[in-house]
Amino acid sequence: MRLRHRSGRLVHLSSGIDVHGTRDLATVVERIDAYATEVRGRIDAGPLTVSLWLPPTLAAALAVDGRLRTRLRAELDARGLEVVTLSGMPYAGGGGENPAEEPDWSDPARLEYTLDLARILVDLLPDDAVRGAVTTIGLGRRAGWDDGKKKACARILGRLSGGLAEVAWHTGRAVRVGLQPEPGGVLDATDETVEALAGVGRDRIGICLDLANLACTWEEPADALDRLAQAGLSIIQVRIAAAVEVRDPWAGADALRGYLPAGQRCPITNAEGAYLETLPAATDEFPPGPWRVRRHVPLAEAPPTPLTATTDVWRAALRHLMGGAQPGTEYLDVHAAPRDGTPPDRPAGAPAPADSIASELAYASLELANLGLTPPAQARAA
Numbered sequence: 001m002r003l004r005h006r007s008g009r010l011v012h013l014s015s016g017i018d019v020h021g022t023r024d025l026a027t028v029v030e031r032i033d034a035y036a037t038e039v040r041g042r043i044d045a046g047p048l049t050v051s052l053w054l055p056p057t058l059a060a061a062l063a064v065d066g067r068l069r070t071r072l073r074a075e076l077d078a079r080g081l082e083v084v085t086l087s088g089m090p091y092a093g094g095g096g097e098n099p100a101e102e103p104d105w106s107d108p109a110r111l112e113y114t115l116d117l118a119r120i121l122v123d124l125l126p127d128d129a130v131r132g133a134v135t136t137i138g139l140g141r142r143a144g145w146d147d148g149k150k151k152a153c154a155r156i157l158g159r160l161s162g163g164l165a166e167v168a169w170h171t172g173r174a175v176r177v178g179l180q181p182e183p184g185g186v187l188d189a190t191d192e193t194v195e196a197l198a199g200v201g202r203d204r205i206g207i208c209l210d211l212a213n214l215a216c217t218w219e220e221p222a223d224a225l226d227r228l229a230q231a232g233l234s235i236i237q238v239r240i241a242a243a244v245e246v247r248d249p250w251a252g253a254d255a256l257r258g259y260l261p262a263g264q265r266c267p268i269t270n271a272e273g274a275y276l277e278t279l280p281a282a283t284d285e286f287p288p289g290p291w292r293v294r295r296h297v298p299l300a301e302a303p304p305t306p307l308t309a310t311t312d313v314w315r316a317a318l319r320h321l322m323g324g325a326q327p328g329t330e331y332l333d334v335h336a337a338p339r340d341g342t343p344p345d346r347p348a349g350a351p352a353p354a355d356s357i358a359s360e361l362a363y364a365s366l367e368l369a370n371l372g373l374t375p376p377a378q379a380r381a382a
Helices: 025-040 056-064 066-078 106-123 147-171 191-195 212-213 221-230 249-259 278-284 311-322 355-371
Strands: 002-004 010-017 050-053 081-089 131-137 173-181 205-210 235-238 243-247 268-270 293-298 333-334
Touching: 010 025, 010 081, 010 355, 025 050, 025 056, 025 066, 025 081, 025 355, 050 147, 056 066, 056 106, 066 081, 066 106, 066 191, 066 249, 081 106, 081 333, 106 131, 106 173, 106 212, 131 205, 131 235, 147 173, 147 205, 173 293, 191 212, 191 221, 205 212, 212 243, 212 293, 221 235, 221 311, 243 249, 243 311, 249 278, 249 293, 268 278, 278 293, 333 355
Parallel strands: 010 050, 010 333, 050 081, 081 131, 131 173, 173 205, 205 235, 235 333
Antiparallel strands: 002 010, 243 293, 268 293
C-alpha cells in the first residue's frame, strides 16, 4: 500500500507473497490470485504492494522473454497489485535449503540471478515509478569467508554495479540492490557491515535491514542507522519485524523449545557477542543471558511467557527512519511467512496466512500513521 511521508515523498508498505516451490509462471499466477482474493477481502487500501520471490529458473526465463513479463504485469494489474521490490534472498527453489549450500556473492550465479530480477522488475514497476529494489543476502556466511571469497565477491559486486547501470541506461528506470545483514553473516553488526562494504558503489548498492536481525546485534537502533548513513550506505528496504527475546535462558529454555520450529536454523545471540546457530547448540553451551533469537514474532502478538519480543527495537528504528525531514527508506515490508519455504512464523493454531498477512499490514500501517504517514487513500506518487 502507498503511504506519504510529511515531506511528500512516497513510501511503499509491501507484504511478501509465498510462492516457494513454484516452477512456472502459471503456478505463480495461481498464488498471486489466491493472495489477492484472500487478503483483499480483509484490507481495502487501494493498490496493494507485494514483494515477489521468483525461482532462478523462472527469473532467467522472464528476463529474456518480454511476453512473459507482460503477462505477469497484466496479472498483477488485474488484481490491483503493484510490485516495487523483488526478493532474491532464497535460491534453488526456496524449499528450506541450507544457506551454506546456496551460492553466495563470491559465486557468479548470485550475480546472474540478481540481474535477472532487476531486468524483470523494471517492467513490473507501476507507471509512475522511476525506480525499484531487489533484496538479497548479506554477501554470505561468515564461516568459511576467506580471502579468495572476499576478492571474488569484490569483483562480482563491481560487475553488479555495472549491470545495474546498464539496466538503467536501457530502460530509463533504476534498480538498486539491498544486501541484508544477519546474525552469522559477513554482514552482521553495523561496524562489520560498513567495513565489508567499504569499496562498494553506493549509488546502486545499499542495505536491506531486517529489524529482527538488527535486534540480534544488540545495538541501539538510532545509533546503528546513523552510522550506516555516515558511511554513505542507503537503507534501501526495511523489514518491520521482531525477534524472540528470553531474559532468563535457564527459566525460558523449555518455552523456547516449544516455540521454535524443530530442526531449523534459529541463530541465538547475547549482548556479549555470543553467537550460536541453533537452540540445541545454545542450550549445550548456555552463554549468559539474556538471549535474542532470530525468529520472527507476529507484530501484534506476544510469544508465550516468559518469552518476549523485541518490539521496542523495531518501533525505535521506525521512529528514527520516519521522524526526520525525509523518510529514511522508501520501501517497508512485512511478511507473515519466512522466505526459506518453511512453515509460517507463528505457533501452531495461529491464524491462516491470509489473516496473518492482513494483520501484519494493518498493524504496521497503524504504527506508521502514528508517525505521521498519510493513510493510503491519500497517498500519491511524489
